[in-house]
Amino acid sequence: MRLFGIGAHDRWNIHLYVKRLFRFTTQAEDIGIPDGELQAIMAKANQVEKEEVLKSYTGLHGFEQSRYRPFVGFSTQPDQNLSYADTDQFGFQSDLKAIPKPCNVKRVLLLGGSVAYGIGCTSKTSNITNSLQRSLNEKEQAKGSEIQWEVINCAFVASQSISELNHAHIFADLYSPDVIMQLSGYNDLIFFINKKNPKLFTYNMQETVEDYLKSSFGKKFLNLMASHSFLFKVVRKLFTFNGFKDEEGQLYSVW
Numbered sequence: 001m002r003l004f005g006i007g008a009h010d011r012w013n014i015h016l017y018v019k020r021l022f023r024f025t026t027q028a029e030d031i032g033i034p035d036g037e038l039q040a041i042m043a044k045a046n047q048v049e050k051e052e053v054l055k056s057y058t059g060l061h062g063f064e065q066s067r068y069r070p071f072v073g074f075s076t077q078p079d080q081n082l083s084y085a086d087t088d089q090f091g092f093q094s095d096l097k098a099i100p101k102p103c104n105v106k107r108v109l110l111l112g113g114s115v116a117y118g119i120g121c122t123s124k125t126s127n128i129t130n131s132l133q134r135s136l137n138e139k140e141q142a143k144g145s146e147i148q149w150e151v152i153n154c155a156f157v158a159s160q161s162i163s164e165l166n167h168a169h170i171f172a173d174l175y176s177p178d179v180i181m182q183l184s185g186y187n188d189l190i191f192f193i194n195k196k197n198p199k200l201f202t203y204n205m206q207e208t209v210e211d212y213l214k215s216s217f218g219k220k221f222l223n224l225m226a227s228h229s230f231l232f233k234v235v236r237k238l239f240t241f242n243g244f245k246d247e248e249g250q251l252y253s254v255w
Helices: 008-018 025-031 035-046 050-056 128-142 161-175 186-194 206-214 217-226 230-240
Strands: 065-069 073-076 105-112 148-153 179-183
Touching: 025 035, 035 050, 073 161, 105 128, 105 161, 128 148, 161 179, 217 230
Parallel strands: 105 148, 105 179
Antiparallel strands: 065 073
């Protein structure tokens, strides 16, 4: 479960809804176990008490907000302070002192989905981004090297490989990484096998975005008004439902 970019009024309503909502309730239901059992598994993996898992992933600080970006999909919004990660001005996890890379610095660009993002971790200091950076620097110090490693984590929940490839194209020149790591594959597989007409070169919720871009001004206006008025929701339901149709077209990377 993930929260997308929303307005102030809707944000307050969602705040009330998720105030006591455990983020992984739907995942527990999918695998057929109670919330408490999943919390116990996560607690063991993090070497913490179950209460710490519940605290970390209940409420807004347990749900990263996302924004749509062309050729990437719904990636994480910038400047968020979550229980398990902080995001910078680009929506990435990083601790850069400066964007231009200093001479004694080496960089890792980490790409992937929720696993690479660090979902499930209960601590910022022990998440995958900081753990990898700390481990690399400890090895350099043990050798007496002056090299400093910086890890830029560009991963986001539900990412697919085409999004990750585009992230690498967009940000490689900016960050000048020495290593690009990709930790993904499951999302491509699961989205591919669950589609009626599967296509590998897609990103999450692509059909929704395509439908919006191809729709008429009237439909866009109706959808906008429906987000503010129940009456318009009824009108939209009555006059715009045409049944389900197959996906048409295909977006590819053109960067």
